[in-house]
Amino acid sequence: xxxxxxxxxxxxxxxxxxxxxxxxxxxxxxxxxxxxxxxxxxxxxxxxxxxxxxxxxxxxxxxxxxxxxxxxxxxxxxxxxxxxxxxxxxxxxxxxxxxxxxxxxxxxxxxxx
Amino acid sequence: xxxxxxxxxxxxxxxxxxxxxxxxxxxxxxxxxxxxxxxxxxxxxxxxxxxxxxxxxxxxxxxxxxxxxxxxxxxxxxxxxxxxxxxxxxxxxxxxxxxxxxxxxxxxxxxxxxx
Numbered sequence: 001x002x003x004x005x006x007x008x009x010x011x012x013x014x015x016x017x018x019x020x021x022x023x024x025x026x027x028x029x030x031x032x033x034x035x036x037x038x039x040x041x042x043x044x045x046x047x048x049x050x051x052x053x054x055x056x057x058x059x060x061x062x063x064x065x066x067x068x069x070x071x072x073x074x075x076x077x078x079x080x081x082x083x084x085x086x087x088x089x090x091x092x093x094x095x096x097x098x099x100x101x102x103x104x105x106x107x108x109x110x111x112x113x
Numbered sequence: 114x115x116x117x118x119x120x121x122x123x124x125x126x127x128x129x130x131x132x133x134x135x136x137x138x139x140x141x142x143x144x145x146x147x148x149x150x151x152x153x154x155x156x157x158x159x160x161x162x163x164x165x166x167x168x169x170x171x172x173x174x175x176x177x178x179x180x181x182x183x184x185x186x187x188x189x190x191x192x193x194x195x196x197x198x199x200x201x202x203x204x205x206x207x208x209x210x211x212x213x214x215x216x217x218x219x220x221x222x223x224x225x226x227x228x
Contacts, residue, residue, distance in 0.1 A: 034217075042221055043117070043204050043219030043220050043221050044204070044219050045218075046217060089155065089156060099169060100146065100158040100169050100171070102158065103148075103156040103157070105155040106154075
């Protein structure tokens with residue numbers, strides 16, 4: 001019940017295209033859903049996050065879509081750029097995020113020029 | 114920009130040896146975490162620490178692991194008797210208000226190789 005399932009494992013997108021990464025969870029107590037971006041040799045860095053009281057959150061080219069009934073959320077990267085090439089992790093936490101993050105398995109995104 | 118710093122960047126040790134990984138969190142942060150990432154796999158939670166005590170720990174964080182904040186600036190993870198399966202990248206993270214604020218900052222990690 002603590003798992004967060006992420007897909008796809010890897011993704012290749014052309015420059016300017018849309019990258020879509022999906023996550024699903026089982027624990028209905030989760031109430032905070034961040035996405036982290038990790039470049040090689042670096043630690044994960046917070047990209048964008050959403051709480052279940054909204055269905056979508058947009059920050060620049062990055063959008064989280066959240067479907068509470070389906071227990072799914074996704075990251076959309078519009079106008080993908082080579083600099084977006086990184087590993088993306090979805091995560092979830094409960095108790096208004098006081099609990100530790102449970103990470104998905106990661107998606108390696110490669111944006112081709 | 115403030116950052117979380119970790120040392121060493123890479124440590125190689127023999128199975129059964131003790132290892133201490135060190136972290137300097139961002140100075141005004143109050144919540145501290147250790148996560149680990151086995152090569153190519155997901156980031157796994159180990160332990161969280163607040164107000165000088167463990168606030169949450171995972172099933173991975175067994176009796177072989179311990180954490181300490183010895184001097185108000187460093188935050189250490191000790192593995193008493195390393196096993197082959199402890200080989201991983203260990204990330205320290207800190208936060209001002211806990212995960213709820215979204216402000217979880219990770220260091221660049223310490224790679225542990227157990228031979």
